[in-house]
Amino acid sequence: MRQTVRAQAKDEKQTSNALVEHRGLMLILSSPSGAGKTTLTRLLLQDAALDLKLSISVTTRARRTSEMEGVHYYFVSKPEFEKMRAEKSLLEWAQVHGNFYGTPKGPVEARLSQGHDMLFDIDWQGTQQVQKSAPKDVVTIFILPPSMKELQARLERRAEDPPDIIAGRLENARHEIERWTMYDYVIVNQDIQQALNEVKSILIAERLRRARQQDSIERFVGTLLSEK
Ligand SMILES: Nc1ncnc2c1ncn2[C@@H]1O[C@H](COP(=O)(O)OP(=O)(O)OP(=O)(O)O)[C@@H](O)[C@H]1O
Numbered sequence: 001m002r003q004t005v006r007a008q009a010k011d012e013k014q015t016s017n018a019l020v021e022h023r024g025l026m027l028i029l030s031s032p033s034g035a036g037k038t039t040l041t042r043l044l045l046q047d048a049a050l051d052l053k054l055s056i057s058v059t060t061r062a063r064r065t066s067e068m069e070g071v072h073y074y075f076v077s078k079p080e081f082e083k084m085r086a087e088k089s090l091l092e093w094a095q096v097h098g099n100f101y102g103t104p105k106g107p108v109e110a111r112l113s114q115g116h117d118m119l120f121d122i123d124w125q126g127t128q129q130v131q132k133s134a135p136k137d138v139v140t141i142f143i144l145p146p147s148m149k150e151l152q153a154r155l156e157r158r159a160e161d162p163p164d165i166i167a168g169r170l171e172n173a174r175h176e177i178e179r180w181t182m183y184d185y186v187i188v189n190q191d192i193q194q195a196l197n198e199v200k201s202i203l204i205a206e207r208l209r210r211a212r213q214q215d216s217i218e219r220f221v222g223t224l225l226s227e228k
């Protein structure tokens with residue numbers, strides 16, 4: 001019901017500019033590096049019934065061996081990133097762990113305007129910018145590791161970054177964790193299945209908020225009340 005296109009446009013203007021009755025929401029996951037955002041994101045995207053799509057960021061970071069262009073990131077040079085920033089084609093951007101990251105605006109706007117939700121794996125700086133630009137459309141979740149020891153173990157087990165990069169990310173983790181208070185929800189990712197269920201529960205509850213389905217429910221209630 002949420003994504004139904006208004007089929008009966010009242011005049012020609014509306015016909016040429018068909019409106020969806022509900023704008024999609026932006027579900028943002030943030031965490032210190034290694035807490036499990038990418039893992040949760042992969043599992044959420046595997047569940048087709050959730051109808052989520054990931055916003056693919058651009059980054060100046062070097063590609064990890066497990067990463068694919070256009071799937072995990074668009075890998076760009078610094079001048080290319082600067083150009084996107086100057087052209088204002090990024091919804092938000094930040095420098096994280098010494099590299100630049102940003103969210104291309106176009107795909108997000110296209111998806112939200114069609115009434116579909118978008119998933120983001122971005123840091124607290126980007127979250128702040130998106131929250132500021134569209135406060136009503138954003139739901140934010142902060143993922144915590146069960147302990148700093150386990151966070152370090154996860155980064156080491158992942159074996160994608162050299163020791164000095166892991167050390168830097170662990171150092172940054174303490175500052176990032178202090179940002180937990182700016183998020184709507186906080187999840188401790190000890191058991192991945194439980195954490196996944198918690199993210200899904202948040203998404204389902206947020207989709208059911210009255211304000212997010214005002215038009216369609218108003219019509220549905222009208223139909224209900226017109227029944228004999
Ligand atoms: N609940 C969990 N229990 C054990 N291992 C986990 C759990 N969640 C994630 N991991 C593992 O921890 C490692 C880091 O997870 P992941 O890459 O998802 O973190 P991330 O938050 O996306 O990190 P980054 O910000 O650096 O991309 C991976 O090897 C992943 O398999």
Ligand SMILES: Nc1nc2c(ncn2[C@@H]2O[C@H](COP(=O)(O)O)[C@@H](O)[C@H]2O)c(=O)[nH]1
Pocket residue numbers: 029030031032033037057058061092093094096097101102103121122123124125126127
């Ligand atoms: N503000 C933004 N942060 C982003 C974006 N894409 C990813 N990130 C965050 O960067 C760190 C590091 O990611 P990694 O893939 O190098 O481990 C992590 O916190 C991501 O959430 C973005 O577009 N904007």
